[in-house]
Amino acid sequence: MVLARRPDGSLDSQCPVRDVLDRIGDKWSTLILATLAAGPHRFSAFLRAIPDISKRMLTQTLRDLERDGLVARTVFPTRPPSVEYRLTPLGATILEPLASLVQWANRSHAAIKVARMAFDAAG
Amino acid sequence: MVLARRPDGSLDSQCPVRDVLDRIGDKWSTLILATLAAGPHRFSAFLRAIPDISKRMLTQTLRDLERDGLVARTVFPTRPPSVEYRLTPLGATILEPLASLVQWANRSHAAIKVARMAFDAAG
DNA sequence: CTGCATCCCCACGGATACTG
């Protein structure tokens, strides 16, 4: 997930490409973004929509997405409290390039499957 | 990086989307694919082009990409042996969706940077 | 030159329990 480097060889953490793909590449971000594409969700709604994520990782990933301005968090001071998460306008714009990757996957998975079987058979 | 699940909640490892994004999401695949976009490379050329990858991870990532049919490996029986890696036609087709993500990154990194500073300042 | 084998570390993330 490293896409840029400084002349001295150190990582350039300011590289926008690296920033993006690091987020796409982590375990839960894309699934959360895809879930939010269907509309706003509350914390517990995520836990139901994504059964195998832990509260710990859900909190952490949502906070990262919020920090990057892709997700907005709204607290309603009811009792018990409820919190709603939704895509920001910026967050919504990543759905299209993400979808393009998903389309590539759907177009290519058959060929990949064949390639894997051939490779493993040759092994 | 999990984008599909079976009805029982278990991971669907056959999900093409998960397959793709797992590869995109690993630490070196995208950088190797981007390097190959410029043309075929030999093993040692990768090590020079990507200074901070280890031989171990280069070997492993190239083999994964080869197994998926995205990269072709050609051995020239010279002495000492040389090996050339190049994108397959299938591998070349992922460059476009990948580029769309890179473009999104370049368009959005300023906004993300602002969002992060605002978030951290509010924290 | 192109790898493979081995050792080892640590951070990612799961499980569980607790709080406002």
Add this chain to the structure above:
DNA sequence: CAGTATCCGTGGGGATGCAG
């Protein structure tokens, strides 16, 4: 309900040395 705190296992991946 919506988190926080803590503990801990696993495996990704770096470093190094060896082999064909």
